[in-house]
Amino acid sequence: MSTRNDTVGFIGLGMMGGGMAANLLKHGFPLVAYDIDAAKNDRFAGLGATIADGPAAVARAAATVICIVETTAQAQAVIVGDGGIIDGVKSGDTVLCMSTIDPLLVKEMHAQLAERNVAMLDAPVSGGVPRAVSGDLSVIVGGDAAVVEKCRPIFEAMSARIFHMGGIGQGLAMKLVNNMITQVTKVVVAEAMVMGTKAGLDPQAIIDVIQVSTGRSATFETCAPRYLSGDFSPGGTIDISYKDQDLKTSFAKALGVPLFMANVSQQVYQMGRAAGFNKEDGSALVKLYEKMTGIQLGPRA
Numbered sequence: 001m002s003t004r005n006d007t008v009g010f011i012g013l014g015m016m017g018g019g020m021a022a023n024l025l026k027h028g029f030p031l032v033a034y035d036i037d038a039a040k041n042d043r044f045a046g047l048g049a050t051i052a053d054g055p056a057a058v059a060r061a062a063a064t065v066i067c068i069v070e071t072t073a074q075a076q077a078v079i080v081g082d083g084g085i086i087d088g089v090k091s092g093d094t095v096l097c098m099s100t101i102d103p104l105l106v107k108e109m110h111a112q113l114a115e116r117n118v119a120m121l122d123a124p125v126s127g128g129v130p131r132a133v134s135g136d137l138s139v140i141v142g143g144d145a146a147v148v149e150k151c152r153p154i155f156e157a158m159s160a161r162i163f164h165m166g167g168i169g170q171g172l173a174m175k176l177v178n179n180m181i182t183q184v185t186k187v188v189v190a191e192a193m194v195m196g197t198k199a200g201l202d203p204q205a206i207i208d209v210i211q212v213s214t215g216r217s218a219t220f221e222t223c224a225p226r227y228l229s230g231d232f233s234p235g236g237t238i239d240i241s242y243k244d245q246d247l248k249t250s251f252a253k254a255l256g257v258p259l260f261m262a263n264v265s266q267q268v269y270q271m272g273r274a275a276g277f278n279k280e281d282g283s284a285l286v287k288l289y290e291k292m293t294g295i296q297l298g299p300r301a
Contacts, residue, residue, distance in 0.1 A: 002030035008154060009033070009062030011055050011078055011085070012099070013040040015234065016125065017068040019132030020098075020158045022047060027157035032061040055079075059088030064154060065095050068125075071243060072101040080112050091117040094147060096154070098139075100124045100179065102247055103172035104254060106142075110168045119147045122168060124175040125159065128222075128235045136160045140178075142171035176251060179244045180262050185219040186241075186282045187265040193227055193297060194289040203228050203297045223283035228298035232277075232284040239278045242269040 006029075010021045013035040021044060025031055031049040034057070035041055041051045052058040055078045059065050065085050067078050075097060080086045085095055095113055097106055097120065110120040121143035131137045137159040141148050148164050155162050165174045192215070196206045207224050210216055226232060245266040252259045268285055277284040290296050 004061060005063045006030055007032055007062040007064075009052075009058035009065035009085075010049075010068075011035070011058055011066065012068040013037070013044055014068075014070070015129050015236075016132045017066075017098075018043075019129065019134075020066075020068065020125070020137070021049070022133070023135045023158050024154070025049060029154070029157060032058050034058050055084045056086075056088035059085040059093070061088075063090070063093050064151065065089070065093070066098055066154075067095065068098040070099070070240060072099075072105055072247070075099045075101045076105060076109065080109050086113065086116070086118075089113070089116060089118045094119045094121070094151060096121050096123050096151060098123045098125055100175055100244055100247070101172065103142075103169040103176070103251060106172055107169050110143075119144065120168065121147055121151065122171040123151075123155065124172055126175065126178055127159075130235070132158075138163065140165060140171045140174045142166060142173070143168045173251070176244070176248045179241075180248050180259075182219050183241050183245060183269070183282065184261045184265045185217060186223050187268045187285060189220050189223055190227070190283075190286040190289050193224060193286065194293055194295060197295050197297055198293050223281075226281065226283040227286045230299045232280040232287075234279060234281045236282060237279050238269055238272045238282055238284060241282045242266065242273060245269060 008024055008029045008031055010031055010033045013021055021033060025047055032052050033044045033049045034052045045051050067075055069075050069078055078084050106122045113120045121141055123139050123141045125137045125139050127137040138161040139155045139159045141164045165171050193206060197203050210220060245262055248262050249259055271288055272285050
């Protein structure tokens with residue numbers, strides 16, 4: 001029979017969290033879960049999870065609680081807000097913030113939880129929805145090394161790689177570095193593909209050449225085929241990418257670091273949002289360039 005110490009709490013059963021929580025169940029972890037979407041709760045009840053009625057209730061039932069929500073404000077409300085995790089924890093518990101949020105706020109929440117003798121790690125993930133489902137994510141962790149080791153079996157159930165980057169907030173700092181490269185590159189690839197097509201090159205031929213040339217990258221290989229197929233189903237939405245870029249530019253300002261490309265490309269994501277592409281994959285930005293140049297790389301609805 002499972003105990004509170006054996007049980008993992010999980011808050012946020014969305015695109016990323018859903019796959020991650022399912023993998024915890026597959027690896028035999030007793031799971032207490034909650035999402036604001038009742039349909040997601042129903043799905044996980046069917047998979048064998050116990051469904052709580054809110055974040056505090058999740059924390060009362062589990063000694064380790066994972067939070068993976070979309071925004072900094074949501075994470076703050078879930079973890080330290082009224083009725084949040086902080087209202088249900090006990091001394092010695094652990095909170096794992098796996099959302100991509102403000103690294104500076106995580107340090108503040110860490111301090112609040114520490115006053116109650118509750119440990120916290122920031123542990124954002126990279127790999128996208130397919131790898132969340134397959135369990136092939138990378139977990140990028142900040143926090144005390146002893147707590148990381150304590151939580152390693154939980155991370156291993158959801159991921160293939162665990163990187164401990166240093167103290168609290170350093171996992172998120174690393175995640176923002178990675179996301180900046182990916183999200184800026186998506187804009188560059190869209191511009192390059194449209195320029196080449198406008199010049200008369202076959203879009204598929206452009207892909208064939210780049211895949212064996214120096215312009216090749218993981219981002220190119222993911223988004224370029226979508227430009228031709230017109231499949232912009234979300235692996236990560238434009239809204240989320242815009243939010244991430246807001247985090248990067250704000251964090252850089254706090255550090256005194258200039259970011260030219262992230263600030264410029266953020267406005268392209270904002271254009272995508274203004275055009276109504278909010279919930280489509282970031283590769284949908286190519287439609288902006290197609291409209292401006294009068295060409296089309298592939299079929300469009």
